[in-house]
Structure formats: C-alpha cells, structure tokens
Amino acid sequence: MYKIMLIEDDHQLSALIKENLERYGYDVILPEHFTNIEEEFLTINPDLVLLDINLPYYDGYYLCRSFRQKSTVPILMISARSQEMDQILAIELGADDFITKPFTFEMLHSKVKATLRRVYGEYAVKGDKNICVGSLCLDEKTMSLEYKGKRVELSKNVFKLLKKLIENKGSFVTREELIEEVWDSVTFVDDNTLTVNMTRIKQSLSELGLKGLIKSKRGVGYMLQDPSGGRND
Structure with missing residues (x-):
C-alpha cells in the first residue's frame, strides 16, 4: 500500500481527497499540525x-524546497493558481507535477497513479549500470x-x-x-514544463564544465551532442 501525505488546509477538500484516494487502496495521511x-x-x-501552495505558516513553495533537500519523494503541487509562472516555480523547486x-x-x-508507476512501478529506473556518451x-x-x-x-x-537524449545521441x-x-501523456502537461526541465539539464551540464551540448530546433525537438565534439569551456 502506497503512503500519501496530503497537505491541504481546506478541511472539506482534504477529507474528500482522502476518501476518494483511499477507495483505491492508498493510505492517505493528513498532518496533525501545520506548524x-x-x-x-x-x-x-x-x-x-x-502539496497545496496556499497554507498557514509556510507556503507550499517553501515546503516543496525543504522536502526536496531531504528526499527524492515525488511531489504533486495543488493550487488554484493557474498562472504559468506559478507552475514554473513549482517545477524549479523540485515538484514533479502541478x-x-x-x-x-x-x-x-x-x-497519482501515473507518478507512482513512474517512480516505483513498471516505468521506474532499475539496475545499476552506467549509460555513457563519450566521457x-x-x-x-x-x-x-x-x-x-x-x-x-x-x-x-x-x-x-x-537518459532519453543520451540513448538518441546525435539525433x-x-x-x-x-x-x-x-x-506518460502530452495531454495534461504544459509545454513549458518540458522547457523548464531542459533548462535544468543545461544547468547540470554547465556545472560539469560542458556547454552547448544540447541543441534545440523549433518545431522538431532537442538533441544531445557527443561531449568530444561539443564546447567544454
């Protein structure tokens, strides 16, 4: 049984979410004290x-960042805020979805089901091998x-x-x-969510001293070049 921590200060909504998810066999736990x-x-x-964004004492953005510093647990942000920047900030702070x-x-x-399947189920990363392109x-x-x-x-x-880019290096x-x-699906994912994550990939490569390895082409997609042929300044 998967254990879900639901952090939502609207008691009526949290009770409904808890009831509905527990019908599918999840163990839904509500915090006792928001402090x-x-x-x-x-x-x-x-x-x-x-994790809701508008909370007493600490907002969801703060908590998301705090959780991410301690754990790689998947985090789904819930909010009435629909502005693009709210979603971008959530993803940048470590949320998996919005x-x-x-x-x-x-x-x-x-x-919830798709996220759990990705992280722990049939689509989860398995094994302990390295996947390399050059060094x-x-x-x-x-x-x-x-x-x-x-x-x-x-x-x-x-x-x-x-991993997907490395497996298709040069294309x-x-x-x-x-x-x-x-x-899992392009239907409910804001296109900007991918852009944010691609920016994080470029930042990670930059931390390793690699720049210019990710190429993008409007209307086509992204390509990873071999580091031996990319810029590493």
Whole structure:
C-alpha cells in the first residue's frame, strides 16, 4: 500500500481527497499540525506528497524546497493558481507535477497513479549500470551525472529526460517523445514544463564544465551532442 501525505488546509477538500484516494487502496495521511509539517514529513516518510501552495505558516513553495533537500519523494503541487509562472516555480523547486484547482477526482487519481508507476512501478529506473556518451555518464544507481571526475545529482524527471537524449545521441528527439517519456501523456502537461526541465539539464551540464551540448530546433525537438565534439569551456 502506497503512503500519501496530503497537505491541504481546506478541511472539506482534504477529507474528500482522502476518501476518494483511499477507495483505491492508498493510505492517505493528513498532518496533525501545520506548524510542524517538516518534522511530520520525516516521521511519515511518505511514498508521495500532495502539496497545496496556499497554507498557514509556510507556503507550499517553501515546503516543496525543504522536502526536496531531504528526499527524492515525488511531489504533486495543488493550487488554484493557474498562472504559468506559478507552475514554473513549482517545477524549479523540485515538484514533479502541478494540478490546478478545480480538478476532478478522476484526474487527481490519474496523476497519482501515473507518478507512482513512474517512480516505483513498471516505468521506474532499475539496475545499476552506467549509460555513457563519450566521457559523460549517467549513473542509474545514484541518479547522478558524471564527467571527468565531476558529479552532479539529478532529479528523477531530469534523469529520465537526459537518459532519453543520451540513448538518441546525435539525433533530435521530439518534444512529444520527451514529454511521454517522463509524464506518460502530452495531454495534461504544459509545454513549458518540458522547457523548464531542459533548462535544468543545461544547468547540470554547465556545472560539469560542458556547454552547448544540447541543441534545440523549433518545431522538431532537442538533441544531445557527443561531449568530444561539443564546447567544454
């Protein structure tokens, strides 16, 4: 049974979400005190977090960043805020997905099920081998990227996107293929979510001293070049 921590201060909504998800066999746990959310998170050790943005004491952005510093647990942000920048900020702080209110419980369950399947189920990263292009290697066991003795840690989404690019090195991968690789469906994913994650890939490569390896072509997609042929200044 997967354990879900639901952090939502609307008591009526949280009760409805809890009731609906528990029908599908999930163990949904609500925080006892909003003043001790971070401590309760560590105690509960959930498999997934549903996190509202507008909360008392600490907002969801703060908590998302705090959780991400302690854990790689998948985080789904929930908010009535529908502005693009709100979603971008959530993704940049480490959220795996963003659900805008109002939503149907069928949609919520679909997002939860897809996320759990990606992280723990049939689509989860397995094995402990390295995937390399030249001297640039992805370590599947530690979910990190290495290049000539340097290493950077990656989020699950960035890892999967980069793995797809490495497996297709030297060829363009369409935006649709990349979105489906990580989010299962292009229907409910804002196109800008992919752009944000691609920016994070470029930042990770830059930390390793590699620049210009990711090429993009409007209307086509993205391509990863071999580091031996890219710029490394």
